[in-house]
Amino acid sequence: MQTSVETPDKFSQTTVETAEQLGLTADEFERIKNILGRTPNFTELSMYSVMWSEHCSYKNSIVWLKTLPREGERLLVKAGEENAGLVDIGDGYACVFKIESHNHPSAIEPFQGAATGVGGIHRDIFTMGARPIAALNSLRFGNLNDKKTQHLLKGIVHGIGHYGNCFGVPTVAGETYFEDCYNTNPLVNAMSVGVVKVGQTVSATSYGAGNPVFIVGSATGKDGIGGASFASANITEDSVEDLPSVQVGDPFQEKKLLEACLEIIPTGALVGMQDMGAAGITCSTAEMSAKGEHGMIIHLDKVPTRQQNMKAWEMLLSESQERMLIVLHKGQEAKVLEIFEKWDLHCVQIGEVTTDKSLKFYMNDVLEADVPAESLVLGGGAPQYHRAYTEPVYFEKIKAFNIQNIPDTLHAQFAAERLVKLPNIASKRWIYTQYDSMVGAANASTNAPSDAAIVTVKGTKKVLALTTDCNSRFVYADPHIGGQIAVAEAARNIVCSGGEPVAITNCLNFGNPYDPEVYYQFVHAIKGMGEACRKFNTPVTGGNVSFYNQSPEGAVYPTPTIGMLGILDSIEDRLTLNFKEAGHLVYLLGRSRNDINSSEYLHKLIGIEFSPVPHFNLEEEAQLQTAISKLNKAGLIQSAHDVSEGGLFITLLESAMSSGLGFDVHTNANFRKDAYLFGESQSRAVVTVRPEDKEKFEALLHGLVDATEYSVRYEKIGTVKGEHVVVDGDDWGKVSQWKQQYDAAIEANLA
16 A cells, blocks of 8 residues: 655644543653654544553553463463463363453443443454353442442343343353442453364464555444543543443344454464454554564555544544454455455455554545554553552451451341342342353253353363352452452362363452552452462463442452363263252361351341451362362262352252252351351362262261361261251251242342
């Protein structure tokens, strides 16, 4: 393409005030001037404002993200090298997976905000050449009795279900919590998982002078302009004015884009491919060019648009959905054009690759922007900050908690009946029934209940175990230990489903990083996560940081959501949580403690907001998981379910409700009854054992005892029996009655 060469300096120059209005600092403005050797024009400054925003550059988090373990035997690429993590699962296949947030858009326009979050994370998967086979999510809302929360919940769930169901990828698992701190700022974390044959992935790179650059997929509009900057600011009453920053999604268009992109890969025509998410054309051209150490000339007037007379900066910052940037080997254009024409999608050459490592953007042959690609991207010219942090003042209230001031309940049944109806514990049936968990036939045969989702991989015997986990109240109580627990619970859910934990992706949701107390939460959560990942050999493959989840009322709970991948060699290794037969013995693995810290029981029923994190020890957790894995491999346990929210009683009840079988259990008189039944101390699981396997089961556990204080304890607490719930000889009613209350609680609030 021939171009006339104009200098951006002829356009009106910007000032430090302009930079600050765009969210940049005075120091950053000076840094940009030094990079360019001149004052940037408005278009260029707008590009830096989005690329150096927190959402794109991780400028306030990258120094700590680098401390996380990012290498492992199964990892085929290091974290940050590609759009998503790539893990070898064996049999010639790899798994591509990632989790990201779409919090701010969902707070303003819940349906489209959530829907485009789902679409965006799926594009991260198939831009690498993998076919998405499963979706998960992690959601946080405010008080369920609040009308605004109900509006957000309905819109967000509808958006997730609509996009995923239409796109044809099953939603197989997730989690939902309700806490007052999320009233203004809900969290919407979406995870996608895909599979690809090893060696058939596509890189987000660009090289080869003269190679053509194409934009493919949907036309570009004004929706989503400045979305990355919008995601890098607190939510206030005025945020509704930023509604144009919310993208609009079309799952049917994305389905066509998926098929077209996967179809062009075998042609050999591709040099590289990158989806257009945050910062749109700016980000995709910059990241591909920086990775390939080349530049590009782009003609913006060639870009298909939905509105007339769009300005250069609007086109560069638009986050319109269902678009990709692809670079082809010169001479291979015809076969690619034919494929996209077949799928009725735009496929338009907008530029070419150059050797000078700069991005030059033209509009009608007038140069609108000229910037070094490397200067825009993470790890290149984008700033990296070390923020100050201080211990939160509220820790003093946590330290003042004393369990002795809380009387042990004398009415355990009454407490249990209230507990089962709490929104954080009650069935999320109203939510998950709106998601198609079987579309595409990716999910393992029966959707049998287990602590992690079980997904088969066609063409191989391998099975994936997938989960999203984070108890944010634990992280609030102690960011370091809470960060460890988030990883440990994810691993425990994988192990209790018969899998081996392999790797994680994370979505780190926090308040304003310029608040030293918020930044303390972030730093210590990262430290805890890193320690747990090293312990369980689950390196970090990538993810997303979402700061500024903060309203005038304050920050949300620190919420480092963990998306974990596990592998089963065969579906025969699968463990489920439901009781199997009457007469099976019920065991509690792990140590009981007089611990009600940060439990749903203490927080919601007793009304104590500040208490320490529940007991947790990494070595103790590791030994529990090893024991469960060995018991499963030996065929000595019939079900497994980890003890989490609601404590031992809710764990037992969930196993019972999934099967319709009751249980007869006794509590341990050495502990407070409320702590034994409802406490949430970690590293515990309920398993069931056939009577004929009792001796082998106990012998195997005895063989694991290594005389350390962390060796696995076990306790036979009862039997699977009848259709009633019996505790310490008292009949607490039929399982079916409990299930009715459990299933109806959230729906009753939404009626």
